Amino acid sequence: MDPASPALLLTAASLGAFHGLNPAMGWLFAVALGLYARSRRVALVSLVPIALGHAASVALVLAGALTLGMAVGHDVLARGCGAVLIGWGVWRAWRGHRGRPTVGMRTGLAGLALWSFVMSSAHGAGLMLVPALLPLCTGGISEGAYEAGALALFVHTGAMLAVIALISMIAMSVQARGGLGFLRSGWINIDWLWSVALIACGAWLFL
Structure with a gap:
């Protein structure tokens, strides 16, 4: 697959x-x-460690999937x-919402990055990108496959960061005008x- 495949980048974004x-x-x-x-x-500064923690979690999963693709067949991996x-989806639907790790509001940037890494891992964020990158796992993983994975990770994290920043700014504006109580029901x-x-x-993947 072309590292700059539009389909790959669109899916990642x-x-x-x-x-x-x-x-x-x-x-x-x-x-x-x-x-x-x-x-x-x-709020904006906090997005940096949040993005770094998320990217690290996703990167570990993608690197593992690409590396595993060198050892097993495409169908078996899929x-x-x-x-x-x-x-993972069934587990999250059953009880994955319980026992979330808590971090105080006085945490530093390193603590926030660690929290983001743990939350992204617990939610299986990286697993969602595996189907998009599966065509790269063809037995003999080339350097281009890892470049494609890195590019997809960059695009993915950038899109997530943009959405988080937009929602954060909107939420703070709404709070200034009347509060965020609607989030409990809306x-x-x-x-x-x-x-x-x-x-x-x-x-x-089974299909």
């Missing part, structure tokens, strides 16, 4: 935007920090990843949507 919509991926934390400090700048995705259940997305990605 779309998933990045979807991840950015999920409060658990960081925008809710960025808004909380900004409101706590009464500063939009603090079915194996599909099974993991479906299992925000969709991302946990269920996330689980459905994981299961759908896994089912697609």
Whole structure:
């Protein structure tokens, strides 16, 4: 696959935007920090460690998938990843929303990056990108495959960061005009949507 494949980059960007919509991926934390400090700048600065932690989590999964593609056949890898995705999605739908790690509002940038890494890993964020990169896993992984993976990760993280920044700024503006109480009833259940997305990605790999 061409490292600059439009389909690969579009998929990576779309998933990045979807991840950015999920409060658990960081925008809710960025808004909380900004409101706590009464500063939009603090909210924007917090996006850097959030993006780094997310990117590190996704990168580990993608590197593992690409490396595993050197040892097993394409069909075996696809079915194996599909099974993991479906299992992870079912687990998240059942009880994955419980026991989330907590980080105080006084955490530093390193703590925020670690929190983002843990949350992204627990949510299986990197697993969602595996189906898009699976065509690169063809037995003999070339240097171009890792370059394509790195480019997809960059685009994915950039799209997620843009969405988180946009939602954070909108949320802080709304808070200044009347509060964010509507989020308790007006925000969709991302946990269920996330689980459905994981299961759908896994089912697609089996097809």
